[in-house]
Amino acid sequence: MRRPQRYHRAPMHRYPRWPLHVMLVAISFAMLLPFYWVLKTSLTGENIFVYPPSILPHHPQPFYYVDVWYFIPFARFLLNSVVVSVLAIVANVVFNAMAAYSLTKNFAGRGWTITLLLSCMMIPFQTTIVPAYLITGKLGLLNSYLGLALPTFSTIVCIFVYKASFDAVPNSLVDAARIDGLSEFRILLQIMLPLSTSAIATNVILAFIWSWNNFLWPLIVVRDQAMQTLPLGLSRFLSDHENTTGALYAFCIMVLAPGIALFLMAQKEFIRGLTSGATKG
Amino acid sequence: MAGRTRRILLSRFVVVPTACMVVVIIWNAYVAAHADGVVTGRVVDGSGHAIADATVRMMEQNFTTNSQRGAARTDANGAFRFDDNRSHSIQLRAEKEGVGRSDQRAVRLYFRSQHIDLRQPLVLKGPPQ
Numbered sequence: 001m002r003r004p005q006r007y008h009r010a011p012m013h014r015y016p017r018w019p020l021h022v023m024l025v026a027i028s029f030a031m032l033l034p035f036y037w038v039l040k041t042s043l044t045g046e047n048i049f050v051y052p053p054s055i056l057p058h059h060p061q062p063f064y065y066v067d068v069w070y071f072i073p074f075a076r077f078l079l080n081s082v083v084v085s086v087l088a089i090v091a092n093v094v095f096n097a098m099a100a101y102s103l104t105k106n107f108a109g110r111g112w113t114i115t116l117l118l119s120c121m122m123i124p125f126q127t128t129i130v131p132a133y134l135i136t137g138k139l140g141l142l143n144s145y146l147g148l149a150l151p152t153f154s155t156i157v158c159i160f161v162y163k164a165s166f167d168a169v170p171n172s173l174v175d176a177a178r179i180d181g182l183s184e185f186r187i188l189l190q191i192m193l194p195l196s197t198s199a200i201a202t203n204v205i206l207a208f209i210w211s212w213n214n215f216l217w218p219l220i221v222v223r224d225q226a227m228q229t230l231p232l233g234l235s236r237f238l239s240d241h242e243n244t245t246g247a248l249y250a251f252c253i254m255v256l257a258p259g260i261a262l263f264l265m266a267q268k269e270f271i272r273g274l275t276s277g278a279t280k281g
Numbered sequence: 282m283a284g285r286t287r288r289i290l291l292s293r294f295v296v297v298p299t300a301c302m303v304v305v306i307i308w309n310a311y312v313a314a315h316a317d318g319v320v321t322g323r324v325v326d327g328s329g330h331a332i333a334d335a336t337v338r339m340m341e342q343n344f345t346t347n348s349q350r351g352a353a354r355t356d357a358n359g360a361f362r363f364d365d366n367r368s369h370s371i372q373l374r375a376e377k378e379g380v381g382r383s384d385q386r387a388v389r390l391y392f393r394s395q396h397i398d399l400r401q402p403l404v405l406k407g408p409p410q
Contacts, residue, residue, distance in 0.1 A: 063389040066369050071344055241344045265293050
């Protein structure tokens, strides 16, 4: 019986790829090591300056997390952070999508508007913090959730992420929707946004992480402890309790966990959203 | 339409938060059922005999402070009981005049007021010779 002839696929790469993979694994390991160290310390409370350092945790236990939950108003900080982040995410998706949709249209001064937005990206937030504070104060929003979220309501980077995604939608589809009688708002809502889920995911993740980790703005705007967010709580914890290594690291893990979980859930869409439009044209 | 709804419901953006929420609800139900503030245990001497009428002091531990919360006396079987623990981190110490005093034992609980029955008794050690 004649054996079926085997066809070997031509090698796609000239050199073996395993050295590259080994290098990437080593780099990944080096980047994950600090996170592992934080996690290990949060479970053991071992002093980080102990020599020789132990790689594996000895007698891990969750009680430092319990300490953090009860000894400081963690639940209140968590609630504040969640409320501010949700406000920032919703406002980001709405405002950025509308701004990006307008930039896909031809209008007088469009080029200047894009240039202005791009140049505004170069200005660090610290330089605009005084006018931002004065405006928030005039609006009567100091020490409020809305005031905490206000500066993160729109981000220029995400406007361009949406714009790249909207540019990839064929004009014929938009024209067909217009002929069918859809208003511009409904075209955005029913045509553009459903086709731009990656951009939405990118915006949601970035808005969440920026809002969640924001420290400087809440530090300036918040006056009551009841309105403090998690980064402020962490800073306060550091200043109030000195010799509490395990609890401090447990607090860090509890602050980091939601952002990491959200990123792991949406990383595929996040990367797709950032790279969409990169190969267009 | 049904397929789309099913796809949305089974997506990780729905499944993961829902699973987290279920875990939180179950945990809170467990906490509510076991947070009666009862701490029980026994006091024995070095040879394992129950010590009656010993005084057991309970202290609440904080990051910075350690304050006494209450005291109880052991019965004829050496058993003691506190009904009003409101902390998740306590320390217990037993003593009886003429017999000795135990080490101060830190008891860490998984949540405030957790019902706990100490497996290891507090052991009174005689005064140093």
